[in-house]
Amino acid sequence: AQKITQTQPGMFVQEKEAVTLDCTYDTSDPSYGLFWYKQPSSGEMIFLIYQGSYDQQNATEGRYSLNFQKARKSANLVISASQLGDSAMYFCAMRLDQTGANNLFFGTGTRLTVIP
Amino acid sequence: DSGVTQTPKHLITATGQRVTLRCSPRSGDLSVYWYQQSLDQGLQFLIQYYNGEERAKGNILERFSAQQFPDLHSELNLSSLELGDSALYFCASSVSSGATNEKLFFGSGTQLSVL
Numbered sequence: 001a002q003k004i005t006q007t008q009p010g011m012f013v014q015e016k017e018a019v020t021l022d023c024t025y026d027t028s029d030p031s032y033g034l035f036w037y038k039q040p041s042s043g044e045m046i047f048l049i050y051q052g053s054y055d056q057q058n059a060t061e062g063r064y065s066l067n068f069q070k071a072r073k074s075a076n077l078v079i080s081a082s083q084l085g086d087s088a089m090y091f092c093a094m095r096l097d098q099t100g101a102n103n104l105f106f107g108t109g110t111r112l113t114v115i116p
Numbered sequence: 117d118s119g120v121t122q123t124p125k126h127l128i129t130a131t132g133q134r135v136t137l138r139c140s141p142r143s144g145d146l147s148v149y150w151y152q153q154s155l156d157q158g159l160q161f162l163i164q165y166y167n168g169e170e171r172a173k174g175n176i177l178e179r180f181s182a183q184q185f186p187d188l189h190s191e192l193n194l195s196s197l198e199l200g201d202s203a204l205y206f207c208a209s210s211v212s213s214g215a216t217n218e219k220l221f222f223g224s225g226t227q228l229s230v231l
Contacts, residue, residue: 033216044118045206045222052217091159097216103149103172104220106159 002027004094006107013082014115020067021077021110023092031097034075035104036066039089048090051075079112087114119143122207122223130231134195137226141188141209147171148190149210149220150182154203165190166213194228202230 003026013019025034036048051059051066059066067076079086089111093104119142129135141148150162152175161174165184176182179197184190194201204227208220 031216033218035219037222042224043204043227044224045208046118047219047221050217050219095216095218103161103164103174105161108158 002029002032002094002096002105004092004105004107006092006110008110009108010111010113012113012115013079013086015084016081018078018080019082019112021079021090021092021112023075023077023107025073025075025092025094027073027094027096029096033095034066034068035093035095036064036075036077037091037093037106038086039091039109040085041088045091049077082114084114084116087112118221118223120207120209120221120223122205122226124226125224126227126229128229128231129197131197131199133197133230134193135197135228137192137194137205137207137228139190139192139207139209139223141190141207142221145209145211145221146188147210147213148184148188149208150176150190150192151206151208151222152203153206153225157203159206162192171213197230199230202228204228 005024032053034051038046049061065078089109092107121140146167149164162176164172182192204225208222210218
């Protein structure tokens with residue numbers, strides 16, 4: 001069965017510093033997608049970045065990058081030059097290439113606090 | 117703004133009651149997903165509809181039901197409500213039936229409080 005694990009309930013980072021949020025996953029499927037979403041205090045879920053299991057290069061989207069280590073089954077999110085507005089919950093999610101089960105499975109999230 | 121509209125934003129009701137949550141997907145999106153977010157269960161997938169048909173089912177209780185209408189909006193019906201049903205209910209949409217690289221765009225959620 002598929003599983004997403006985020007072991008850091010909370011993280012603190014100084015403004016303008018970089019921070020890494022950990023995510024490990026477990027699946028026996030060769031084809032899958034990995035996503036990161038941000039949930040600010042206002043509640044909405046905002047898509048940040050996507051990595052496919054067959055992608056050779058790590059995904060990047062502005063200040064966000066995904067450190068994808070397939071053999072270790074990890075998909076860590078790196079946020080560079082943290083800003084106060086980055087304070088939020090961050091969720092790692094996985095999607096499998098299976099008919100009838102092609103929804104997103106989410107981890108438990110990491111609460112990031114950016115300190116001025 | 118994701119383009120996904122959920123109404124109402126807040127709902128307060130009593131145990132035993134029935135409520136309907138509504139979702140309008142982004143223009144052009146054919147799939148609608150419903151998720152429940154609670155403190156103890158986290159984000160749980162409930163159900164997916166694609167172009168009016170049920171596509172995938174998750175941890176949805178028998179007291180809950182959903183449908184997607186011809187105009188692609190969706191409703192989630194929750195009946196015989198219990199205190200434990202209090203949660204944030206998200207609707208999300210995507211372009212097609214769910215390829216691995218397909219992003220889900222989420223609405224702002226409906227906060228349900230059962231008293």
